[in-house]
Amino acid sequence: MSHGSDAAPALARTLGLRAVVLFGLAYMTPMIVLGTFGVVATETGGAVPTAYLLALVAMLFTAQSYGRMAATYPVAGSSYTYVRKALDARLGFLVGWVTLLDYFFLPMVIWLIGGAYLQAQYPSVPGWVWIVAFIVVTTALNVRGIKTAERVNDLLMVFQVLVILVFVALSLSHVADLGGAGALASTTPFSNSATSLAGVSAGAALAAYSFLGFDAVTTLTEETVDPKRTMPRAILLIALIGGAIFVTVAYATQLAHPGAQFDDEGSAAFEIAKTIGGDLFSSVFLAGLVVAQFASGIAAQASSSRLLYAMGRDGALPRGFFARVHPRYRTPALNILLTGAIGLVALSLDVATSTSFINFGAFVAFTFVNVAVIATYLRLRREGAAPNPLTYLVAPAIGAAVDLYLLYNLDGTALTLGLIWLGLGVVYLAWLTRLFRNPPPSLEPGDAEDDHGTAPVPG
Template sequence: MFNTQLVLSPEGELAGYYRKVFPWRPFEPYDPGDRFTTVDLEGIGRVGLNICYDAWFPEVTRQLAWMGAEVILNVVKTTTPDRKQELVLAKANAIVNQVFMVSVNCAGPTGKGLSLIVDPEGNTIAEADDDAPTLLAVELDLSAVEHVRTHGTENLNRPGPNSTPASRPSSCLSTKAASTRPPGPYGPPTPKEPPVTTQPSLTRALKLPSLVLFGLAYLTPLIVLAIFGVIAETTGGASPSAYLVAMVAMLFTAQSYGRMAVAYPVAGSAYTYIRRSIDSRIGFLAGWAVLLDYLFLPMVIWLIGGSYLTAQFPDIPIGVWIVAFIAITTLLNVVGVKVADKANYLLMAFQLLVIVLFVALSVGTLVSTSGASALVSTAPFFNDTSSFDKITAGAAIAAYSFLGFDAVSTLTEETIEPKRTVPKAIMLVALIGGAIFVVVSYTTQLIHPGGVFDDSASAASDIALKIGGQFFGAVFLAGLVVSQFASGLAAQASASRLLYAMGRDSVLPKKVFGALNKSFHTPVLNLVITGAVGLIAMFLDVATSTSFINFGAFTAFTLVNVSVIAYYLRQRRSGTGSA
């Protein structure tokens, strides 16, 4: 028999439970539990659980902090005078681990009352004055946890880094070491007791620059050149206008994603937002629709990258390139988000270098042939061969270039101060990506006015040869390949996190999709599954594979915009404010 703490979700469903590891001997005859527990509550955060006497052992709170707990809920039934010492312990545990501590004691006449809520710096947020029945209602800003760990207690002391997985003592990472319990009145553990085990969690390691680069890598800024011919042909030579229209529409959607990221700072992106703000059944359907986007987008990216290389090296089958793409990206993503982040920096740097060179060579060509005045023109935005209908049709195609700004939200649980960082990153990705698309399409349109090409699919490559010769043509091809690799790296990471969120919610089999590797703290099986799906690229063409993406992406965009309205109405009805 165990002393067990239950946690119910806002929907009234069992979200998790914890069996007390340290019974109060000799007064508590129950069996000890065999593991520490954290529970992820959507829209709230990660809560660590412990019961009464557990709080007297600093190792318990530290272990829960290592597991990513932002709030630790200590439920007690203290009827003895040592309640005053428990209040000191609550503040001490909060300070040294930089977490919120909620110490809840039963009221009189059974207990001593004096419940307490403490912030990560040890300050009392709310407390009961005596043992009378009392309701303490406060709103916890969980971003304060990462803020204190980043800037220090009172902006001075920073024990927080010791609570991150990267800096754990190696002995504390093994289940054998974890089974050695602190000394106490109950004595050492008996040989029959199972070891204390922990559940791995996603590691918070990403800051704003990393998130923005991740989103830009997913966007693939070079895509503006890859599809320039198609959009210029559709718009009648007004491709920058098409990108401006698409960017305005996407900024509204980006704002919706930002609002939802603040309301529900957990992994899952559109699936989580729709499930929590509208209905779990609609969220279930949306999750499957979004999967079409997230699962098949890496496949399309690898297929396009393989096509570029096959065109350059026709003797090598496209399947070889696709397998190489999948193997390298999967390996980097398995090792961890920090390694993938560093690879993204290098890949994005080269991609942006190619874009800068393309624009610079375009400008140089214009100035040398037509003078500086040729750099300023309204023709790329509207001309005799373009029309409003053509521009809006081109905007529908240009909107596909923005697919991926939302992927930033799938890394919420790996982001430092996500409520502040994720919304900013989403908007910055949409703005920076849109600005790149407009500037590049404008200069390219100046080099080739109008929308008539011998082959619209290879228009940008032909222009690269025209402005930079054979050498830059080769560099441009390398840039296209690198951009596909960087995009595939980001797309696979996002898809694996979506599968993880759905598995954690038991929408998909939890043992398979909701599991994290204990060594790397990444959803390895999900990454392998995403890579396996990518192998289908060897049997499909780009047109067929992109049809899956279009449906899933725009279904998600539409429902996320609706979810903001639903969330606002729900908050208004409950009287807790607006989104």
């Protein structure tokens, strides 16, 4: 679709495969495997890499479904868009609403964790100073544009990866010094006398939090070059690369510190870093964790603002605010500022309360995206096409079943808070649709997608 010179500003297509993959990996924050190591180790009885392997298998099925839907509907919006188009507009709205738990609150949790690290190291500085600093700098970079954020992300990812490599090398060196080279090949990190299926399942439900990122990049579809080809490849690469990093780091760390006994499970990685590298490396490790949180915050805020943009453009949220694009920077600047403002809630919350929201929304979204692929399979069959039943039916069915299993294994607080949020969404949807008599707002006729799911993008 062509537009005149007076067309509303739109998102610009500038991102290639490498940039999308790096954004996804930054969102996942590879170092999060160390930040949450103690918690997952305690849950699994010292079998962290097993939990990450289970989570990786589960996420690969779901990542394949996200790739299918991103190629079918190459527009911003992620699970909200896919479910709305493939299943039902009302259901899509509710999935989008629940997904807001993930996208809305994840930047806040990231900034909260980063602030906690820095406050622990510099107790004389109030924690709110660090949180506000994270929010201001990250918001400014994202408002300036996706390319600016991309360049900063590249530098931060390099440093983060270097810290991870040094941590793994020191862990393996520590193990070899104590037990010889033969000690580097052991099954103990995967299974020991304290390992149980229930514990590993609960640990995998926690570990799956680390994979949030492969799905988030679908919100950048309208800023990606050749999204039908680039996005599915990027999604699978993000899940595979991230999973390989998580399992490798978890294995090396579990070798260096067998079992699940820590002075403080919340800061177990600091304890291990000091053991394997002394005070100097523990300081470098702290810097790496802070850098990781900053890089992840950039990507998380960018994705959150794009989901709000898609819902605003569709009228599910007020268009005048959420669908506006900055005329100069061509970014959803108001949404970026809003997510920054919401991040200030972190000043009155702790990490445990904040993170309890996130996995509920993620697993609900993952489940329904898998179901959306199955619905697409049935539609294509009715239209006379012959889609591959393995990739369009069997794989998403397995993915949905595993996601529901992980959802079931979340703790009671997460389920309760998630259901309350879902209930609020039902109430809002009832108001929006006049007690469900009207469909939820969709795209304007001039921007509506065609019957094959492709949507024209202004520009």
